[in-house]
Amino acid sequence: xxxxxxxxxxxxxxxxxxxxxxxxxxxxxxxxxxxxxxxxxxxxxxxxxxxxxxxxxxxxxxxxxxxxxxxxxxxxxxxxxxxxxxxxxxxxxxxxxxxxxxxxxxxxxxxxxxxxxxxxxxxxxxxxxxxxxxxxxxxxxxxxxxxxxxxxxxxxxxxxxxxxxxxxxxxxxxxxxxxxxxxxxxxxxxxxxxxxxxxxxxxxxxxxxxxxxxxxxxxxxxxxxxxxxxxxxxxxxxxxxxxxxxxxxxxxxxxxxxxxxxxxxxxxxxxxxxxxxxxxxxxxxxxxxxxxxxxxxxxxxxxxxxxxxxxxxxxxxxxxxxxxxxxxxxxxxxxxxxxxxxxxxxxxxxxxxxxxxxxxxxxxxxxxxxxxxxxxxxxxxxxxxxxxxxxxxxxxxxxxxxxxx
Numbered sequence: 001x002x003x004x005x006x007x008x009x010x011x012x013x014x015x016x017x018x019x020x021x022x023x024x025x026x027x028x029x030x031x032x033x034x035x036x037x038x039x040x041x042x043x044x045x046x047x048x049x050x051x052x053x054x055x056x057x058x059x060x061x062x063x064x065x066x067x068x069x070x071x072x073x074x075x076x077x078x079x080x081x082x083x084x085x086x087x088x089x090x091x092x093x094x095x096x097x098x099x100x101x102x103x104x105x106x107x108x109x110x111x112x113x114x115x116x117x118x119x120x121x122x123x124x125x126x127x128x129x130x131x132x133x134x135x136x137x138x139x140x141x142x143x144x145x146x147x148x149x150x151x152x153x154x155x156x157x158x159x160x161x162x163x164x165x166x167x168x169x170x171x172x173x174x175x176x177x178x179x180x181x182x183x184x185x186x187x188x189x190x191x192x193x194x195x196x197x198x199x200x201x202x203x204x205x206x207x208x209x210x211x212x213x214x215x216x217x218x219x220x221x222x223x224x225x226x227x228x229x230x231x232x233x234x235x236x237x238x239x240x241x242x243x244x245x246x247x248x249x250x251x252x253x254x255x256x257x258x259x260x261x262x263x264x265x266x267x268x269x270x271x272x273x274x275x276x277x278x279x280x281x282x283x284x285x286x287x288x289x290x291x292x293x294x295x296x297x298x299x300x301x302x303x304x305x306x307x308x309x310x311x312x313x314x315x316x317x318x319x320x321x322x323x324x325x326x327x328x329x330x331x332x333x334x335x336x337x338x339x340x341x342x343x344x345x346x347x348x349x350x351x352x353x354x355x356x357x358x359x360x361x362x363x364x365x366x367x368x369x370x371x372x373x374x375x376x377x378x379x380x381x382x383x384x385x386x387x388x389x390x391x392x393x394x395x396x397x398x399x400x401x402x403x404x405x
Contacts, residue, residue, distance in 0.1 A: 002124050003062045009113055009121060010058040014051070016112045021050050024108040032100040034091045037084035040193035042218070054105075057132060071132045072139030079140050079149035080185065080194070080236040092149075098133040105129060143237070150187075151176045151235040156208065158227045161294035164215040165261070166224040167200070171208050176235055178203065180268035181243030181350070181378070185236030186211070188222060194236065195219045198243075198265035198352075198378070200295075202272040209235075212264040212295070242376045243269065243350050252348045253280040257338045257361050259353025260287070263295055265378060266352055270302055270315060278314045282341065285317070286334025286357070290324045335361040339368045352378040 013020050025043060029036045053074065060066040083091035109125055110117045153170035160166055178184060180203075183196040200210045215224040246254065246269050254273075256266040263285050273279055283303075287293045299317050306315035320330035320337040330337045334357065342365075349370055351361045358377050366372050 001061065001128060002120075005121055005124055006058055006061055006128060009109065009116065009125070010055065012116065013109060013112050014055070017051070020108055020112050023111055024050065024104050027107050028100060028104040031103060032083075032097060034083035034085050035097060035100070037192065038081040038093065040191070042193075061128060067132070068135055071135035072142070075136030075139030076143035077185075077237065077239070078136065079143060080187075080234070095137060098137065102126070102129045102133060147237055150237075153209070153233050153235050155227060155229055155231040155233065157229055158231075160224070162291070164224060165212070165294045166215075166227060167210060167212050167295070168223070168227055169208050169210045170233060170235070171206070172235060175207050176209065176238075178238035179240075179244035180272040181246055181265045182238040182240040183265070184209075184238050187234040187236075188219070188227075189232065189234065191219055191222060193219055196239070198240075198268070200264035200267045202268050202275065210264075212261040214261045240378070243352060243378045245376055246272075246348065246350055249348050250279065252346050253344075254282070255338065255344055255347050255349045256281065256283045257334050257349065257351045257353075257365075258283070258285045259334050259357035259361075260292075262351075262353035262357070262378065263299070264352075266350060267295065267299065267302070269350065270299075273314075274302065274306065278308065280314055282316045282318065284334050284338045284341070285319050286321070286332075286337065286353075287319070288322050290319075290321050290327055293319050293321070333357075333360070335364040339364050342368055342370075344368070344370050347374065349375045350378070351375060 016023075022043075025039070056070060057067060060070070078093055081093045083093070083097070085091050106122060106125060106129075110122070113121070151172040151174065153172040153176075156169045156171055158166060158168040176184070178199060181198070183198045185194040186197045187194045197211045197213060200212050201208075213220050213223045215221040243265050254269075256269065258266045266283060270281065270283060273281060283299065285293065285295075285299065290296075296319055299319070303313065303315050303317035306313040308314065318330055318337060318341065320332055320334060321327055322331070322333060324331075330340075332340070334353070338361065344365070347370070349365060351358050351365075353361070362372075362375055362377060365375060
């Protein structure tokens, strides 16, 4: 395999950016029209994910172990996508679709590489794609033996905590296993789009799952304003290795720092710790005003229930706001309050919130002396594809991506 030729041609294709992605999808939908239903109506963010995923593969094309692991994860995750034929019948993603994707990719390369697209380079790309497709199909086949492509879940309750925040609970049609801190792809069938949400609870005996969502885009706004008891949503297989690694150093104290709905996976971690652990844990939840602390009552209850028979409590809950009339608690951003509560020697740190919040918090904590390798970050960024973020985590060991838009 000519790695240099693949990377050079990929770099040239990347110059075209979104235009190349649009051409790829237009070609795919022309030769395999049933695949259009596999994608959301608004393709803007999908185009970003395509380029990022392909770029990751090309960048690591000479790393057999990394490409194999990544492609197999992609194949397992892609099982949840279904197309629709002209009669409206569902068409599962199959081997034939991988062939069509390969044809669309080669056509796109030919279109944008111009005279540099030689028969030899075409053969190199065809061989590379065939390898990736085989690995993805193998990953899908392996996952099929242990989990379904997706779960159907009924909405049991949908509670509006604020005008822009909804907390809803679902019951999957059968057990959906996940680790506290992980995320699940969620689809509202009417929108056809999948977005990643983190369960706000540790796995329960009855299988129910609670999600928190803030209205920031079309998908999340639909959930906040229109989701009702009795509605149906689909759940994909769980992803994420960052926050779910909270127990990698079980002997260390924990500092959990959350902003906005980023509190959801951290609450799930706290619930898991409650099931038989007395690990010293501090949970800092930041908000602009006291009204933004939408889950305050539940968190206070968890903290109260953490008291030990001898009087001490293993969980310290510290809500903090940037401004609040007659507010009696901590004042400042989550990062400022977390640093002020320190120092944090020999402490494992989990951070979850918006990209801006997580970036500021990590910077503040590292500046205060917390070793970067002790910080695990969950960034809510709609443009990130969690399997891709997970691949980056294998290198940096401090990142996992989820998002809802």
